Amino acid sequence: MATEILMPALSPTMEEGTLAKWLVKEGDSVKAGDILAEIETDKATMEFEAVDEGTVGKILVAEGTEGVKVNTPIAVLLEDGESAEDAAPAPAAKPAEAAPAAAPKSAPATAKAPEAPKANTSPDWPEGTEMQTMTVREALNSAMAEEMRRDDTVFIMGEEVAEYQGAYKITQNLLEEFGAKRVIDTPITEHGFAGIGVGASWGGLRPIVEFMTWNFAMQAIDQIINSAAKTLYMSGGQMGSPIVFRGPNGAAARVGAQHSQDYAAWYAQVPGLRVVQPYSAADAKGLLKTAIRDPNPVVFLENEILYGRSFEVPKMDDFTIPFGKAKIWREGTDVTIVSFGIGMTYALEAADKLAEDGISAEVIDLRTLRPMDTDTVIASVMKTNRCVTVEEGWPVASIGNHISSVLMQKAFDYLDAPVINCTGKDVPMPYAANLEKLALTSTQEVIDAVRQVTYR
Amino acid sequence: MVARKSTKKPNVSAEDLKQYYRDMLLIRRFEEKAGQLYGMGLIGGFCHLYIGQEAVVVGLEAAAEEGDRRITTYRDHGHMLACGMDPNGVMAELTGREGGYSRGKGGSMHMFSTEKRFYGGHGIVGANVPLGAGLAFADKYLGNDRVTFTYFGDGAANQGQVYETFNMAALWQLPVIFVIENNQYAMGTSQKRSTSSPDIYTRGQAFGIPGEAVDGMDVLAVKEAGDKAVAHCRSGAGPYILEIKTYRYRGHSMSDPAKYRTREEVQKMREEKDAIEHVRELLVSGGHATEEDLKAIDKEIKDVVNASAEFAKESPEPALEELWTDIIADAAPQNA
Numbered sequence: 038m039a040t041e042i043l044m045p046a047l048s049p050t051m052e053e054g055t056l057a058k059w060l061v062k063e064g065d066s067v068k069a070g071d072i073l074a075e076i077e078t079d080k081a082t083m084e085f086e087a088v089d090e091g092t093v094g095k096i097l098v099a100e101g102t103e104g105v106k107v108n109t110p111i112a113v114l115l116e117d118g119e120s121a122e123d124a125a126p127a128p129a130a131k132p133a134e135a136a137p138a139a140a141p142k143s144a145p146a147t148a149k150a151p152e153a154p155k156a157n158t159s160p161d162w163p164e165g166t167e168m169q170t171m172t173v174r175e176a177l178n179s180a181m182a183e184e185m186r187r188d189d190t191v192f193i194m195g196e197e198v199a200e201y202q203g204a205y206k207i208t209q210n211l212l213e214e215f216g217a218k219r220v221i222d223t224p225i226t227e228h229g230f231a232g233i234g235v236g237a238s239w240g241g242l243r244p245i246v247e248f249m250t251w252n253f254a255m256q257a258i259d260q261i262i263n264s265a266a267k268t269l270y271m272s273g274g275q276m277g278s279p280i281v282f283r284g285p286n287g288a289a290a291r292v293g294a295q296h297s298q299d300y301a302a303w304y305a306q307v308p309g310l311r312v313v314q315p316y317s318a319a320d321a322k323g324l325l326k327t328a329i330r331d332p333n334p335v336v337f338l339e340n341e342i343l344y345g346r347s348f349e350v351p352k353m354d355d356f357t358i359p360f361g362k363a364k365i366w367r368e369g370t371d372v373t374i375v376s377f378g379i380g381m382t383y384a385l386e387a388a389d390k391l392a393e394d395g396i397s398a399e400v401i402d403l404r405t406l407r408p409m410d411t412d413t414v415i416a417s418v419m420k421t422n423r424c425v426t427v428e429e430g431w432p433v434a435s436i437g438n439h440i441s442s443v444l445m446q447k448a449f450d451y452l453d454a455p456v457i458n459c460t461g462k463d464v465p466m467p468y469a470a471n472l473e474k475l476a477l478t479s480t481q482e483v484i485d486a487v488r489q490v491t492y493r
Numbered sequence: 494m495v496a497r498k499s500t501k502k503p504n505v506s507a508e509d510l511k512q513y514y515r516d517m518l519l520i521r522r523f524e525e526k527a528g529q530l531y532g533m534g535l536i537g538g539f540c541h542l543y544i545g546q547e548a549v550v551v552g553l554e555a556a557a558e559e560g561d562r563r564i565t566t567y568r569d570h571g572h573m574l575a576c577g578m579d580p581n582g583v584m585a586e587l588t589g590r591e592g593g594y595s596r597g598k599g600g601s602m603h604m605f606s607t608e609k610r611f612y613g614g615h616g617i618v619g620a621n622v623p624l625g626a627g628l629a630f631a632d633k634y635l636g637n638d639r640v641t642f643t644y645f646g647d648g649a650a651n652q653g654q655v656y657e658t659f660n661m662a663a664l665w666q667l668p669v670i671f672v673i674e675n676n677q678y679a680m681g682t683s684q685k686r687s688t689s690s691p692d693i694y695t696r697g698q699a700f701g702i703p704g705e706a707v708d709g710m711d712v713l714a715v716k717e718a719g720d721k722a723v724a725h726c727r728s729g730a731g732p733y734i735l736e737i738k739t740y741r742y743r744g745h746s747m748s749d750p751a752k753y754r755t756r757e758e759v760q761k762m763r764e765e766k767d768a769i770e771h772v773r774e775l776l777v778s779g780g781h782a783t784e785e786d787l788k789a790i791d792k793e794i795k796d797v798v799n800a801s802a803e804f805a806k807e808s809p810e811p812a813l814e815e816l817w818t819d820i821i822a823d824a825a826p827q828n829a
Binding site: 043045046047048049051069070072078080081082083084088107108190192218223224226228229230231232233234235236237238239240241242259260263264268269270271272273274275276277308309311332333 | 525526528529531532533534537538539562564593594595596597598599603604605606607612613614615616617620622623624625626627628629630631632634635653654657658660661664742747748749750751752756763818819820821822823
């Protein structure tokens with residue numbers, strides 16, 4: 038049967054082209070791979086090959102013709118024994134067949150009418166649970182040990198996690214208990230071992246990949262985002278990446294620009310990831326255990342300065358905290374202060390000082406940044422009508438910016454003042470002690486911001 | 494470019510030889526059809542065809558056993574067909590339809606089949622190399638004797654993470670075969686212009702990883718080298734490198750203007766080295782198949798490919814709700 042040769046699309050963006058030159062004439066026999074014509078696309082002049090064998094019956098579009106739309110018949114190819122007469126007269130250019138450019142018919146789920154959200158204020162552990170004092174370091178360590186006891190497929194890999202006992206001692210004693218098969222020192226090669234970790238998660242294991250600090254994970258960010266976060270979606274739900282990437286994030290003290298970046302806002306932007314940044318030891322433990330069990334890739338952001346801080350942690354056999362649940366640390370009526378991680382130290386300190394002046398601040402710890410419990414924030418702001426956010430990261434496209442935007446969309450009528458974002462300054466981290474202090478946010482900045490939004 | 498003497502006498506049965514012919518032909522015809530559908534606007538974006546390289550993946554799949562894993566880059570259609578994935582599902586993914594392996598959400602470069610132990614389909618050059626080593630890490634950890642075929646190109650062989658992976662794979666004795674499909678061009682940059690040494694397989698020496706070059710236009714040579722590499726890995730001796738010298742007849746992607754090599758060079762490879770023609774000759778000269786037999790196979794393959802194109806055209810586009818699914822898993826995934 039005669040087949041039409043159609044004007045081909047030769048690039049992802051080509052809609053029409055110039056038929057620059059025919060390299061065959063009517064009556065020529067061609068086989069697959071022979072060049073039929075030269076076609077000028079929006080990018081280049083390309084050779085157009087035959088994909089079937091046969092005889093060129095009719096040339097329908099003369100060479101030199103410009104603006105030939107993709108899918109227009111340009112020639113007719115005859116099979117053995119057919120004559121040009123067998124070729125049906127070329128129909129007028131067919132419309133592009135089922136070009137799958139169809140825009141979605143209706144934009145999915147735009148903002149619904151705002152309804153007052155409910156904060157989930159259920160306690161993280163039963164009332165009356167016995168408590169123990171623990172540092173954040175001990176909490177993280179015990180979370181990993183418990184999960185490794187529970188599940189043989191959980192292992193930890195990273196730089197200095199085994200024999201050195203952890204650059205920050207988070208993996209102390211794990212080598213002794215679980216052995217070198219499950220507590221693995223890696224070479225200094227973040228990109229490579231992050232990728233191996235993701236591959237292992239596809240192979241049936243549950244890796245914990247420790248980055249000595251998140252600054253070094255920039256070498257590995259392609260594996261975290263392109264390989265871990267996107268695969269569940271790209272595979273149509275067939276396979277996900279149950280892996281935890283963890284390590285200290287943000288500024289420590291006097292370690293300079295390359296060792297002091299806060300990545301919370303970067304990772305919080307990525308669909309397919311869970312992003313956690315705990316402040317207290319109880320949250321560090323409960324959330325890390327949840328992270329290790331979660332079937333998704335989790336970016337778990339710790340803080341070096343908080344490692345040594347002590348908090349009350351419930352004494353329970355199996356204590357976990359769900360993702361996407363903020364914690365109200367302090368109830369108040371005049372302003373909502375929202376923070377996470379080490380930002381909570383400024384937020385809580387500021388609230389104490391403000392209370393001395395009769396300003397009642399409600400302090401919310403987001404704990405997880407993706408999914409983010411904005412309902413708890415909105416419900417609080419509907420009560421206080423004012424909001425200040427606190428983080429150590431940079432100001433542009435920060436977590437605070439996002440919260441401000443959510444509040445504008447969901448609680449605009451409840452705001453009595455613009456939301457203020459207290460953030461790190463828009464500079465690389467300086468080394469000098471005085472400048473470093475200035476580059477971070479501070480309790481005083483939070484107090485000033487609260488005074489500004491409360492006009493007091 | 495022939496680094497390994499072509500096996501004169503096939504060391505495989507006539508049945509196997511016929512199967513290689515069939516498998517290679519399926520890839521070629523499938524890819525030609527994909528090129529056609531691209532021209533018609535039914536396939537969009539990037540589409541990297543495997544035409545010319547068929548013997549690589551068919552030869553290595555012949556060396557693989559049940560349970561072995563494979564992972565590759567974005568030139569992945571051939572790998573999927575060779576490991577037994579359904580041509581309908583692959584073609585429908587190319588057209589971005591519901592019937593595709595990723596329900597239309599992955600595209601040409603991103604398909605997976607946990608059933609066939611095919612782990613993608615990766616678009617970032619070099620990134621699948623540590624991922625493949627990670628799959629092998631899991632098998633070693635779990636204590637089975639499976640191996641992972643990790644395919645990448647001569648272009649990817651210049652990425653830093655490949656050498657990070659060589660180091661760890663050798664250090665931890667991972668059962669991974671690094672398959673460098675050297676088609677001589679990293680997109681439009683020839684190996685001469687991009688790579689300081691001509692023999693990429695020797696790059697494992699620094700890590701103590703054995704390697705060899707293989708004539709990738711000879712499916713029997715590939716199978717033989719594959720057997721050797723698999724035996725090495727399965728015995729627990731650690732990774733192995735196969736640099737398989739091959740050639741891509743088509744452009745890097747569909748919008749390749751082909752200015753970096755001559756038409757004659759391509760034509761010469763097609764006429765003198767074609768892997769499918771090679772097997773066809775072996776079958777006929779060895780008296781294993783008549784022209785009639787081969788015609789019947791051609792027809793059978795053409796029908797399979799045409800059916801896949803029909804399926805891919807008729808399968809509906811994904812429902813709009815699909816935009817919001819598969820972002821986060823609720824339950825534990827069954828990857829192992």
